[in-house]
C-alpha cells in the first residue's frame with residue numbers, strides 16, 4: 496500500500512458519521528483463496544470504512560464477518576447489509592433473515608440496513624403490509640439497526656414515492672455517467688439529497704463495463720484528455736464530482752484494483768466545467784457497443800437450463816465493443832461449444848424466471864433471439880457439430 500494514501504471522506508447528513516467516499520461493494524468478492532481477505536484489508540488500510548453486502552450475495556456476509564472478526568476490525572468499519580424483501584412472505588421472515596445475517600457477520604448490530612432491490616412502489620407496499628415498519632422500529636429501539644434505507648432498481652416515477660413513504664435516512668441507487676437518466680437517475684439523486692438523505696451509489700462502472708469493456712475509441716478519448724487517468728478513474732471521479740453523493744461503492748476483485756480505486760479516491764479534485772465534455776463523446780461511443788444493458792449482477796441465476804445468461808450477454812456486447820471474433824470466442828468458450836454437452840441459449844424454455852429477477856428489466860428471452868442470430872446461425876451450428884464430432888469421436 497506504499498504511496499496509495501487514504502481516501503477522502505464525506506459526512507452522512509443524518510448521523511454525522513464520516514464515511515469514506517469510496518465504499519467496498521461486496522457483491523463480487525474474488526471466489527477463491529485469500530484474495531477476498533486481502534481486498535478487505537487493503538480497503539481498510541486505505542481508509543475505506545463503508546462495506547456493503549447483502550443476504551443474497553453468495554458467501555459475502557460470511558466472508559466479511561469472518562475477516563473483520565479475525566483482525567478485530569468490526570469497530571473500524573460501518574457495515575451495510577440488506578433485507579431480501581422479495582423472499583419475505585410473512586412477518587416472522589424479517590427476524591429469520593436478520594438473525595442469520597447477524598450470525599454470518601459475527602456482529603450484534605448493523606450500521607446501515609437496507610430494504611434490498613426495491614423494484615416498484617407496489618412491491619414496497621406489499622412488504623409494508625407484512626409489518627416491516629413496526630419491525631424496523633423495534634430493531635432501531637434495541638440498537639440492532641442504526642440507520643435504515645433502501646436500494647432501488649425501479650422506475651424514475653416510483654423513486655419519489657419511495658422517498659416520501661417513510662422517514663428513510665439513506666438510499667442506494669444505480670448511477671454512473673452512462674446511467675444519468677436511468678432508474679432513479681439525476682432527478683432522483685437531487686430529490687433524495689434535498690430531503691437530506693445520504694445517497695450511496697452502486698454500479699459506478701456498470702459491472703466493469705465502464706472500466707475494461709469500453710471500445711478502444713472511447714479509451715482513446717479519455718487518454719487524450721488525461722493520459723494519467725484510467726477509464727475507471729474517470730468514471731469514479733465523475734461520481735465524486737456530485738456533492739449530493741456520499742459513498743460510491745466499487746466491487747474490487749483484487750487487492751491491486753482496491754489500491755487503484757483508493758488512489759483515485761485519495762486524489763480526487765472536482766472537474767473544471769470544460770473537462771466534463773469528454774463524457775458525452777465517450778457515452779456516444781459506448782452506447783453503440785452496449786447492446787444489452789446487462790451489468791453481470793447474476794441475480795437471474797441459476798437458470799433451470801443452466802444457461803449462464805450474463806456470460807452470453809457479455810460475449811454479445813464484446814462482439815460490438817471489441818470485435819466480432821473476440822465475442823465469438825467468449826461465447827463459444829462460455830457455452831462449452833465443442834464439449835459433448837454444450838449449453839445453447841436455444842435450450843431456453845422461456846419460463847421467464849430470469850426476467851422476474853433482473854433489476855435492469857432486460858427482456859432476456861427477446862434479447863436471446865438477437866444473440867442466437869449473431870452466434871448460433873445454422874451454418875455456425877453445423878460447423879460446431881463437425882468440430883465436436885472431430886474432437887469427441
Ligand code: SF4
Nearest residue numbers: 798843844846847849
Ligand atoms: S427464460 Fe430461459 S434463460 Fe430465463 S430462466 Fe427460463 S430457461 Fe433460463
Ligand code: SF4
Nearest residue numbers: 789790792793795853
Ligand atoms: S440479465 Fe439482468 S439479472 Fe442477469 S446478470 Fe444481467 S443485469 Fe443481472
